[in-house]
Amino acid sequence: MAVLPILTAPDPVLKSKSKPVAAVDDRIRALLADMLETMYHAPGIGLAAPQIGVLERVIVMDIGRKEEDRDPIRMVNPEIVWASDEDNTYEEGCLSVPEHYSNVVRPAAVKVRYLDETGEKKEIHADGLLATVVQHEMDHLDGILFIDHLSSLKRNMILRKLLKARKDAE
Template sequence: MTSPPTRPMSDGRDFIESSIMAVLPILTAPDPVLKSKSKPVATVDDRIRTLLADMLDTMYHAPGIGLAAPQIGVLERVIVMDIGRKEEDRAPIRMVNPEIVWASDEDNTYEEGCLSVPEHYSNVVRPASVKVRYLDETGAKQEILADGLLATVVQHEMDHLDGILFIDHLSSLKRNMILRKLLKARKESE
């Protein structure tokens, strides 16, 4: 299996408009797009709603519990999450321009993985609770107080918007070891 193609995209409009299927290719490290900072969304319109829907389809298909727009090559501040374990427990959260406005002093450690860093997991320490302000799929302002797994997932996905991968929270030795393994796997699959 080859890795998804890398395409430079300023706002993702050309990619979303040409997308036939709702399940989109997920970029994998060390793709340079994943290290890029995303731009805020000016208006929550039909294009953004299509992006959100396609991101959810892609996330569920992967399967994963969170996905950020940069992971599909779209450098906009958009994330989706759903920590429901079963299909009947699904409760998708769609966030546009999310911003952490408060973080607890208490930390939690979770073993994190990432669709863009396949088959690698490591413990990451993050604030145990965060308050996030964002726009929903209608463009309405929302605020959520997240704790536990949801707090970890929202921080992980928001990191992607700033070009940060969970492996960037690890020691350089461990991070470089993972990146070498990913490069080797990519070369072997080509």
């Protein structure tokens, strides 16, 4: 397992659409393990493969706050098969948009179909924080960042700050 570098906006890879995974094999299992290690190290509660420069439909999540509460979820080729009509608003942040947070409105509950790390078909019903995290991470697979759900004024302000921070670090 390895801790991998996380891309930050406005890296163009983050705006790219990911390809479906053909088969869950040892390479994908190693990717999932590296992604979990990277997510925990960051620390974060979700990570999508595009955030580490891999344009494949793979995400990991764990909303357990403490190490003893960890219950990682690994999803390959996830798809939302149902979303509630009711919405929820959460203050979201992102490892690829460091130190910026904003309220985002999303469906309060979703049902997601995916392959697990063994290649078995699974389905989960997610609500609350987990519903928000799974939708946030799945957005990454389509080149969408949480800031894309904000007004263009707010999004551009955040992107300018990120560019300035990157230039200052160089």
